[in-house]
Amino acid sequence: MAGHRPKTPTKVERELLLKSGRRCALCFGLHGDRIEKPGQIAHLDHDRSHNVFGNLCWLCQPHHEQYDSTTTQTKGLTESEVRAYRDALYAALPEILAGSTGKAGSVFVSGDVAAGSGKAGPGGDIGFEGGTGRHGADGGDVTFGPGTYRAGDGGPGGKGGDFTGKGGDAE
Secondary structure (H helix, E strand, C coil), X not given: CCCCCCCCCHHHHHHHHHHHCCECHHHHHHHCCCCEXXXXXXECCCCCCCCCXXXXXXXXXXXXXXXXXXXXXXXXXXXXXXXXXXXXXXXXXXXXXXXXXXXXXXXXXXCCEECCCCCCCCCXXXXXXXXXXXXXXXXXXXXXXXXXXXXXXXXXXXXXXXXXXXXXXXX
């Protein structure tokens, strides 16, 4: 049958999915993206029958298409480049997984922040709140760096705006 592709052995597929955490090696390597992605198993040597673990890599759909495409005007993604990104992802995944459940989102503020002033009423408020940790995770932090932080002035008869910051609560 023309175009027949042997199925990747279940044991090899399982090892790849666990080792990659379904994170795209190119998203990770090119953009620092640590998020789980829907994707496909890519054959690094472009031989769809070569289903050994070392020749396979988890790639999101757009990166898989980009990797398998032939380019004429630009330098395409190389096998060694994708292997290097894949190996870096494999090395980083334990830390990524530990961090993904360990702390809720944090807020970092640096620079000048100001809310609008009220012309005939209250001034604008500024509020920051870190994420709420769930299931034993730490709550997110709110960190204020160097800069000026000022809520809006109240107009005639109005109060000035509030400036609040709240770190997340853990449950």
